[in-house]
Each structure stands twice: as structure tokens, then as C-alpha cells.
Amino acid sequence: xxxxxxxxxxxxxxxxxxxxxxGARTALFNFLYARHTGGKFLIRVEDTDRxxxxxxxxxxxxxxxxxxxxTSDAExxxxxxxxxxxxxxxxxxxxxxRAYRCFMTVEELEIExxxxxSEGRAIxxxxxxxxxxxxxxxxYVVRFKGPLEGETLVxxxxxxxxxxxxxxxxxxxxxxxxxxxxxxxxxxVDDHDMGVTHVIRGDDHLNNxxxxxxxxxxxxxxxxxxxxxxxIHGPDGAKLSKRHGAQAVAEFADMGYLAEAMRxxxxxxxxxxxxxxxxxxxxxxxxxDVADVVxxxxxxxxxxxxxxxxxYIRLADDARLAELTLKVHRGRDxxxxxxxAERLRATIPLLKEGAKTIPELADxxxxxxxxxxxxxxxxxxxxxxxxxxxxxxARLADHxxxxxxxxxxxxxxxxxxxxxxxxxxxxxxxxxxxGILSGGxxxxxxxxxxxxxxxxxxxxxxxxxxxxx
Ligand code: GLU
Numbered sequence: 344x345x346x347x348x349x350x351x352x353x354x355x356x357x358x359x360x361x362x363x364x365x366g367a368r369t370a371l372f373n374f375l376y377a378r379h380t381g382g383k384f385l386i387r388v389e390d391t392d393r394x395x396x397x398x399x400x401x402x403x404x405x406x407x408x409x410x411x412x413x414t415s416d417a418e419x420x421x422x423x424x425x426x427x428x429x430x431x432x433x434x435x436x437x438x439x440x441r442a443y444r445c446f447m448t449v450e451e452l453e454i455e456x457x458x459x460x461s462e463g464r465a466i467x468x469x470x471x472x473x474x475x476x477x478x479x480x481x482x483y484v485v486r487f488k489g490p491l492e493g494e495t496l497v498x499x500x501x502x503x504x505x506x507x508x509x510x511x512x513x514x515x516x517x518x519x520x521x522x523x524x525x526x527x528x529x530x531x532v533d534d535h536d537m538g539v540t541h542v543i544r545g546d547d548h549l550n551n552x553x554x555x556x557x558x559x560x561x562x563x564x565x566x567x568x569x570x571x572x573x574x575i576h577g578p579d580g581a582k583l584s585k586r587h588g589a590q591a592v593a594e595f596a597d598m599g600y601l602a603e604a605m606r607x608x609x610x611x612x613x614x615x616x617x618x619x620x621x622x623x624x625x626x627x628x629x630x631x632d633v634a635d636v637v638x639x640x641x642x643x644x645x646x647x648x649x650x651x652x653x654x655y656i657r658l659a660d661d662a663r664l665a666e667l668t669l670k671v672h673r674g675r676d677x678x679x680x681x682x683x684a685e686r687l688r689a690t691i692p693l694l695k696e697g698a699k700t701i702p703e704l705a706d707x708x709x710x711x712x713x714x715x716x717x718x719x720x721x722x723x724x725x726x727x728x729x730x731x732x733x734x735x736x737a738r739l740a741d742h743x744x745x746x747x748x749x750x751x752x753x754x755x756x757x758x759x760x761x762x763x764x765x766x767x768x769x770x771x772x773x774x775x776x777x778g779i780l781s782g783g784x785x786x787x788x789x790x791x792x793x794x795x796x797x798x799x800x801x802x803x804x805x806x807x808x809x810x811x812x
Contacts, residue, residue, distance in 0.1 A: 436487070601656065
């Protein structure tokens with residue numbers, strides 16, 4: 344028996360907006376890697392930036408994660424509540440001579456920044472070697488006393504070994520002048536205290552990994568493994584932006600993508616198992632390894648997403664699809680019959696194969712929700728104005744009233760029988776019957792349409808149309 348692994352991953356969103364698909368994929372990769380190794384997946388809300396963090400964003404992020412089924416294996420940690428602990432770590436570094444108080448004014452810092460830029464080096468503070476007593480009671484920040492020589496290696500699980508020259512890394516601010524900890528410090532202390540062994544995140548944080556490695560070392564913490572995953576790009580290869588359409592997970596949910604389809608699709612963005620386009624959650628867990636994430640940015644591909652979503656719609660429980668579809672119909676403000684949910688449950692199994700999204704399923708089910716008497720479209724009215732067709736539809740209504748078994752197979756056979764009895768092809772029956780039953784809305788084949796509507800509704804729609812016409 345293998346022991347439970349001690350792998351701990353985490354997703355650490357900054358709550359400044361909605362959960363984007365890039366963040367969702369980062370969370371998913373962390374989740375899959377934890378499950379794959381039998382480890383733990385944790386969530387930490389990085390809310391130290393009090394101006395940009397909002398309760399709405401915290402809620403949006405958790406809603407998105409819950410929808411995707413990516414829940415934390417422990418109570419989520421809120422970074423801001425840990426500020427005392429962060430300050431304590433800074434104090435340790437001050438005590439060990441690995442940090443210093445810097446009294447540079449804003450103007451002095453600007454001058455140093457310019458100088459550093461023109462000399463092509465990192466910003467250094469003169470206070471690195473000065474006695475802090477000289478600063479008196481002036482405001483100060485606490486900076487990390489980084490090494491001036493040598494290099495820092497980030498042996499990244501995705502990118503491979505990446506080397507940083509220490510002289511190019513400036514002395515990070517650890518505590519702001521108001522005593523609040525900065526991002527890089529808080530991340531290191533929290534990841535350490537949470538026992539995080541694998542930091543898997545967007546590759547926009549790769550440079551931070553070098554700075555954070557130095558902080559881990561200065562605090563005598565074990566450095567975790569890093570895996571920096573490439574960003575998601577739009578279909579055109581450019582960085583994902585508003586013009587590419589939806590970005591927030593909630594928008595994908597609103598657009599009618601199922602959570603399981605989203606999980607499957609997001610897992611395929613930058614990672615894969617051979618050519619397998621579709622796989623179950625269990626397979627993803629079995630196969631996923633962060634070391635197999637590709638280096639190149641992944642491209643959002645709507646056609647693939649639609650294909651995968653169609654697959655999961657076909658697998659999905661009809662009652663669940665009916666509920667989701669009803670929500671879309673309600674949102675459209677249409678007048679709905681009292682038994683709309685029942686009607687949808689009867690209709691959806693007959694046509695879900697053809698739907699790529701829930702709104703598409705809603706479009707396909709409009710015919711079933713129409714209330715009698717239906718308004719007939721112009722084409723159907725014209726077809727019915729023909730006396731022969733009118734008479735044939737009346738005979739069809741009688742014929743259908745005598746049908747024993749109101750299900751697809753028998754109904755199909757009855758329609759054929761009726762056409763044969765009338766001595767015409769189905770082409771002489773189809774357009775009129777379809778128009779009468781659907782009121783011009785899209786509908787599946789005739790037998791399916793009849794089966795979905797049920798006997799009373801079908802015959803009722805026929806009679807309404809015949810009396811009206
Ligand atoms: N809070 C950071 C962000 O949302 C992530 C930090 C990390 O994963 O280390 O970009």
C-alpha cells in the first residue's frame with residue numbers, strides 16, 4: 344500500500360474581479376495534481392491589497408470555483424488576517440540581518456530608480472549599510488537584503504531550469520511604510536505555513552519565483568517546487584482580452600456550458616493525454632502531471648469547447664437539463680405554460696444530441712412550450728388554405744386520435760400508414776403537420792415532435808389550426 348503523499352497545492356486568487364478562465368485553469372491544475380498524488384488542494388484569498396479587494400470579488404471567485412467543483416480541502420485562508428504573522432517573519436529577517444529599514448524618500452527613490460536604470464542594474468538603497476538610528480522617527484519601509492552576487496535557480500517543473508542573476512534582483516520591499524506586508528513576502532510566509540509543496544500558477548509570476556526563493560532561504564524555509572504555466576491566449580494567438588469574448592467563468596456558465604465540460608476543456612488548455620479530447624474527471628486525475636504541461640501558450644478554441652459541451656449535454660441527466668433550459672426560457676421573459684418543466688423533460692431527450700449549449704437546447708425546445716392556440720406562421724397558413732391539405736389534416740387528426748401507443752416508433756409507423764392510406768408521400772403531410780405542431784419554431788422529426796408534445800397537446804394543436812383555418 345502506498346502512503347498518502349504529502350503534496351499540498353494551492354490556488355491563491357487576488358479578489359479584484361471575477362474568476363477568469365485562466366485562474367480557473369490554474370485552480371484546476373492544482374486540484375488535479377493534488378488528487379493525482381493523493382495530496383491536498385488549498386485555497387488562499389490574497390486580499391492584502393485592501394483597495395482593490397472586494398467582498399463581491401471574493402464571492403464571485405468562490406461561486407466560480409464551487410460551480411467547477413474545485414473546493415478546498417481545508418478552510419480557505421484569507422491572507423489579510425495573517426498580517427501579524429507576516430510582520431513577525433520580517434522581524435526575524437531584521438534580527439538576522441537579512442532585511443533593513445530604508446528611509447529613502449519618494450524623491451530619493453525616484454532618483455535612484457533613474458540611476459539604476461541608466462546603469463542597467465537593480466535598485467539599491469543607501470540604507471542597506473546605514474545605521475537605522477540615523478533615520479530617526481521618519482517613515483521607513485523594510486527591504487530585503489538580497490545577495491549581490493551569484494545566481495538563483497528556479498528549477499521549474501514546466502519551464503525547466505531558469506537562472507536569475509542576483510545582482511539584477513532589487514531589494515524587495517517587505518513591509519510598507521504603513522507596516523503592511525507586501526505580496527511577495529506574504530506569499531512566502533503563507534505557502535510555508537500552509538505546508539504548500541507545489542506552487543503551480545501563471546507564468547506571469549516566474550520572476551517572483553526567484554525573489555521568493557531568496558526569501559524562503561533567508562527565512563530558513565524549504566523552497567517549494569514551482570510550476571509556471573503559460574497563459575491562455577485567444578483563438579488568434581494574442582493575449583486573451585475582452586475582444587475575444589467571454590473570460591469570466593460565470594459568463595461561460597451563463598452561455599450554457601456545463602461545469603464538467605468546462606473542466607474537461609480547461610484541462611486540455613496546455614495539458615493533454617495523447618490525442619484524447621474527452622475524458623472523465625477520474626481519467627484527468629489519473630493522468631494529470633504538472634510536468635506534462637506544455638511550454639507554449641494554449642489557445643482558446645470555441646469549436647472544441649462546443650464539441651466537448653455537446654458530448655456532456657448528451658450524457659447529462661434530462662431533469663437537470665430541463666431545469667437549466669427552463670432557466671434560460673424564464674430569462675427570455677417568454678410566457679410559459681404551468682407545466683413547462685414537464686414539457687421540457689419530455690422533449691429534451693429527443694433533441695439534446697443536437698445542442699452545443701443550453702441556450703441552443705432552449706431554442707430547440709421553444710415549440711414544446713408554446714401555448715394553445717398557437718399563432719401559425721404565414722407559410723403554414725398558406726399551406727393550410729389549400730382545401731385538400733386542410734381535409735387531409737382533419738383526417739390525420741382523427742387517425743392520430745386512434746393511435747394506441749404514443750411513442751416515437753409506433754407514431755412513425757402510423758404516419759407512414761396514414762400517408763399510404765391517403766395515397767401520398769410524407770412530403771404532402773410533413774410541412775402542414777410540422778407547421779401546425781410547432782407554430783414555425785424549429786422542431787425535431789415529426790414522430791419525435793408528436794411524442795414530445797403528447798397525444799392531447801398534439802391533437803389539440805391540430806384541431807385549433809383546423810378550426811382557425
Ligand atoms: N494572487 C496572485 C494572483 O492572483 C497569485 C499568487 C500566487 O499564485 O503565488 O495573481
